[in-house]
Amino acid sequence: MFENMDLSKMSEMISSVKEKVEAYESEVANKIYEAKAGGGMISVKINGNSEIQDIDIDDELLSDKQSLQILLISAVNDAIALANEEKKKGAAQAFGLGGLGGFGL
Template identity: 50%
Template structure:
């Protein structure tokens, strides 16, 4: 069942994956994702690790708390989805070139 399986290669690969993951997380801090809601009345920007780094709210919403809350929730959910999709895409790319069962 495990014929051709090399544990030392597996250990080496895990170390490489951890290093690559650290590099990717550092790079992700420099990636920005922006989501808009209400036709641009609310705009939320997050970096690749999910930290909200900017928020813009149109002045017309300042007197309409309920609409502001709805649009904020929508924009934040959208930007979070963008960040998660990017993380998944990077993880799939990282796994693509590795084969623990030899060459």
């Protein structure tokens, strides 16, 4: 099975994939994802590492603690889900689906 395999080329391929992964992770970490809740009364922005970068709350919600909590939780969860979905899509596009391309699988 491995008789005709050039291990030096495999090493180069692995290095190339590693570089692509590192570049992709860096790109994703700097990307900002935004989700809104309550018709835009709350906006949450997170980066690709799922770290909250900004929260904007409409002044009307400041007097309604329960609604504020519910909408804040919803917006944060939506932002995290959006970031995770975008990362999955981006990884699939960057590295291709349906096998390991350069490995001939």
